[in-house]
Amino acid sequence: MQLIYQSYSSVKFDTNQILSIVHNYSYDMYKETADWLLERTKIRPKVAIICGSGLGGLAEVLDDKTDFPYSDIPHFPTSTAPGHAGQLVFGRLEDHECVCMKGRFHFYEGYSMHKQGVYGMQSGPAFETIAECEVLHRLGADAIGMSTAPEVVVARHCGLRVFAMSLITNILVRDYDSNEKANEEEVLESTALRTKDLQTFIRNFITKI
Numbered sequence: 001m002q003l004i005y006q007s008y009s010s011v012k013f014d015t016n017q018i019l020s021i022v023h024n025y026s027y028d029m030y031k032e033t034a035d036w037l038l039e040r041t042k043i044r045p046k047v048a049i050i051c052g053s054g055l056g057g058l059a060e061v062l063d064d065k066t067d068f069p070y071s072d073i074p075h076f077p078t079s080t081a082p083g084h085a086g087q088l089v090f091g092r093l094e095d096h097e098c099v100c101m102k103g104r105f106h107f108y109e110g111y112s113m114h115k116q117g118v119y120g121m122q123s124g125p126a127f128e129t130i131a132e133c134e135v136l137h138r139l140g141a142d143a144i145g146m147s148t149a150p151e152v153v154v155a156r157h158c159g160l161r162v163f164a165m166s167l168i169t170n171i172l173v174r175d176y177d178s179n180e181k182a183n184e185e186e187v188l189e190s191t192a193l194r195t196k197d198l199q200t201f202i203r204n205f206i207t208k209i
C-alpha cells in the first residue's frame, strides 16, 4: 500500500502542492520532464534498470540506444557518486523496450528515502484527536483512515492479491493552537475534485493487470 503524503501541517494543500512538498517537484515539472523525453525517443520502456557504481556498462548491451545526459533533461537531478556517469539510456534488450539509469541518487546526496507510506487505521466514526494523531505519527503512520485495513486483512487471509489506494483528502491537525479540524465536508470536496483522476487511474490500472 503506497501513500504519497508524508508530512503534516495545518495549511490546506492540493495534490500538486503535496507532491512538491514531498519531492520538491510539482506535477507540471514531472510532466515537463516526461514530455521532453517522450518527444526524443520512440522507446516506451516496460523495464527500468538502475545501474549502480561502475555498472553503467550494463546499458551498453542495449540495441538502438539513445543517451540523455541527466544535465540536459529538464528538472532531472545530477549524479555525483564516483562511477555514476549521469545518463539515461533508452533502448531494446532482447526486444524488450528498456531504460537504464547510468547513475543513481543516494540518500547521502540529499535525496529522500521514498519509503512506502504507512496507513494508520482508527475505528472512527469520530476523527482522531490531536493526541491520537500524535501517537499514530510517532508509531510511523503517514496517513490515517477508518477503513481499508480490515478488508486487506481478510482478503490476504483468503489468499487474494490486494492493491489498495487511498486518496489523501485532508491534512491531519497536530497543533493544539490550530483552528483547522478534519471534517466530512472537506473529505467529500477533495474526493469530488479527484473523481476523474481516480476513474482514469483505475481504468488504466485494470488494463494492466
Ligand SMILES: O=P(O)(O)O[C@@H]1C[C@H](O)[C@@H](CO)O1
Pocket: 124, 145, 146, 147, 148, 183, 184, 187
Ligand atoms: O470508506 P472511507 O475510508 O473512504 O471513509 C472515510 C472514513 C469516514 O467514513 C469518512 C470520513 O469523512 O471517510
